[in-house]
Amino acid sequence: MNGPVEPFKIKMVEHVKIPSEKRRKEAIRNAGFNTFLLYSDDVFIDLLTDSGTTAMSDNQWAGMMLGDEAYAGSKSFYNFEKAIQDVLGYKYVVPTHQGRGAEHLMYGHLTNPGQIVPRNMYFTTSKAHVELAGGTMLDVIIDDAHDPENENPFKGNLDFKKLQNLIDKYGPEKIAFVNVELNVNMSGGQPVSMKNLRELKEFCDKYKLKIIFDATRSSENAYFIREREKGYENTPIIDILREMMSYSDGCIYSAKKDCLVNMGGFLATHNKDIFEYTRGMVVLFEGLHTYGGMAGRDMEAVARGLREGAEYEYLKYRINQVRYLGELLMKAGVSIVKPIGSHGVFIDALKFLPHLPRDQWPAQTLSAAIYEDSAVRTMERGAVSKGRDKETGENIFPKLELVRLTIPRRVYTNTHMEYTAESIIRLYKKRDSITGLKMVFEPKHLRFFQARFEQLSL
Ligand SMILES: *Cc1c(COP(=O)(O)O)cnc(C)c1O
Secondary structure (H helix, E strand, O other), X not given: OOXXXXXXXXXXXXXXXXOOHHHHHHHXXXXXXXXXXXXXXXXXXXXXXXXXXXXXXXXXXXXXXXXXOOOOOOHHHHHHHHHHHHHHOOOEEEEEOOHHHHHHHXXXXXXXXXXXXXXXXXXXXXXXXXXXXXXXXXXXXXXXXXXXXXXXXXXXXXXXXXXXXXXHHHOHHHEOOEEEEOXXXXXXXXOOOHHHHHHXXXXXXXXXXXXXXXXXXXXXXXXXXXHHXXXXXXXXXXXXXXXXXXXXXXXXXXXXXXXXXXXOEEEEEOOHHHHHHHHHHXXXXXXXXXXXXXXXXXXXXXXXXXXXXXXXXXXXXXXXXXXXXXXXHHHOOOOEOOOOOOOEEEXXXXXXXXXXXXXXXXXXXXXXXHHHHHOEEOEEEOHHHHOEOOOOOOEXXXXXXXXXXXXXXXXXXXXXXXXXXXXXXXXXXXXXXXXXXXXXXXXXXXXXXXXXXXXXXX
């Protein structure tokens, strides 16, 4: 058998087509070699993101029809709240329209100007919201995470020495809170171990520091704990999740990932003060505290999706489909981030295109080339995403210069994975002929969304 067997059957299909070679050439040029600016109609397989691109189940669609659209006190909100309490174990829940709405409220509340937010590794919108509140986000992830070849099974772990150094340097009162991303997106979908979370809690208690999780991919993290950490081999995923969350004061959550929906988010907490403040503020920015920017039907779908997304059989298929794609590429000699993460395969663009200097944006270049070859859409996760240094204004060139192939949940078959791998392997064989890019338009904030490029000649 090639690839893991799907624990579902297909009830509805959406037709997709491969645009002609001429159209692909035209489309990527019109998009300024930025895959964010392509029309999705020009895309055959869309691996831009796993965010909001999930196929919902019949059970979730049935829930949509039952959505209670009451302005206040919606029944769907109480189902949503109950699912979060059951699966994650938090007492208090505030709904938001998506993850960044929760970041805005939570990080904005806990960060004072001039404060530091240590985090295992930055995420774009998380960093932006901490900065909006006047804080600075600093990475405290273990060094292994910056080495794509390192096979540490828990590459998302925090380095307590780095955290201690920040506390010594700035003083504990300057630390707004410690932020932990579960299954670190930017390092390739790498998990944090239960041991690391348990020790972090002990560490932070000494300094009375709050711990806030970015729990967006916590179910996938829980699967890795079950697969890799001694003592959890037979533990139900929900029990693992509840133990993980018990080491935090609260979390933000983009429901567009592990909750298997197209839109939604929330924050949740064990802490009454955080709850009361954010429940007050949600009304200003998102909507009343019993809908927070979501329709009743959306909350119903999240409630069901959070439970489905924490089922072991589903997670096993999910993680192994991603692994299947990664292994096809590795077998052909393409360097990818190891171990293969949960939500996508990350190609090391510096190894793929070693002849390109960093300021010719190797990952952006490769991502555009893949589209032109096969109409598969991927994303740059490297220097373009990282942006410029706040103080010096210089480009930051992070160690990881990656092309991300993010796999939507329950959407593509294993044959789609094979088609994608074949295109990348074809390019790998003629990689010397791929030329770099020049950035010709650069927006000030989150530049990767809108930046435009031109192709340099040989
Ligand atoms: C997607 C994501 C967010 C932001 O959530 P949105 O729903 O896109 O606003 C925050 N953190 C992580 C780790 C994410 O992957």
